[in-house]
Ligand SMILES: O=C(O)CCC(=O)C(=O)O
């Protein structure tokens with residue numbers, strides 16, 4: 053059955069987020085990779101979210117990044133502002149943690165974040181600013197004495213997650229009935245922006261319009277999300293407009309598709325609305341890595357995702373233009 057025909061038949065009222073085993077991602081046997089791609093296709097068409105297990109990132113690496121995140125967010129606000137990356141187009145409000153607003157109907161996001169992007173692992177310090185991409189700029193790290201080991205430990209997780217992300221593109225290509233190399237020339241300088249996020253607990257009377265991160269879709273191809281064990285916060289919206297919990301599952305990461313994939317596949321792959329609500333009474337940390345294509349790549353619908361009954365839904369723009377427009381909408385308010 054063609055992708056367009058399959059898309060007509062799938063139920064979008066999912067009640068949970070599937071778990072996919074990545075054990076065979078590097079299998080020499082093409083039929084094993086095909087099987088994996090079929091499960092990924094199903095998750096992408098029905099849910100737009102899935103957990104992955106056996107993803108290859110050691111727990112000690114994620115724990116190292118978490119420990120650094122905790123230390124960083126414990127710094128006084130002035131120190132945190134010094135480490136404000138020029139990748140961030142935000143106009144952070146110093147007196148409050150509410151900076152971005154992902155849901156225009158909400159009252160702001162109750163989270164703080166540290167953002168950074170790709171830098172050459174061989175550079176002793178990130179002296180060379182990135183030249184490519186509309187959001188180019190050098191990473192700005194906290195002072196070494198403020199959080200010793202921060203850059204090294206956080207980058208260790210970053211490189212591990214980027215490498216996982218790169219290994220997923222061939223599987224996504226197979227899932228779309230394309231050659232496994234399809235994304236190779238489109239991901240030469242992949243946008244790979246990581247955020248360390250801290251959601252303070254909501255105490256006192258809860259304003260229902262203030263939540264951790266308001267309902268939104270992600271902008272890039274896909275996100276690799278690590279969430280702190282033991283704290284339920286992430287929720288995913290199904291077609292019945294019901295919020296489905298996506299609790300942390302030990303040993304897994306969450307993968308969710310973003311708008312670039314939805315545009316590329318004419319909505320056959322879902323970029324699903326989600327939010328994070330931290331009503332746990334304790335702090336919560338999470339670490340998303342937003343993985344895109346090169347910013348000059350045009351988000352044109354793939355021929356297999358278009359038919360006379362399913363005409364193209366989106367205007368064609370480049371990945372960079374799209375991300376820039378969403379950044380401006382989220383932080384200029
Ligand atoms: O913290 C989470 O669980 C979700 C974060 C998220 O959706 C985002 O940063 O786009």
Ligand SMILES: [Fe+2]
Pocket residue numbers: 268269270275326
């Ligand atoms: Fe998100």
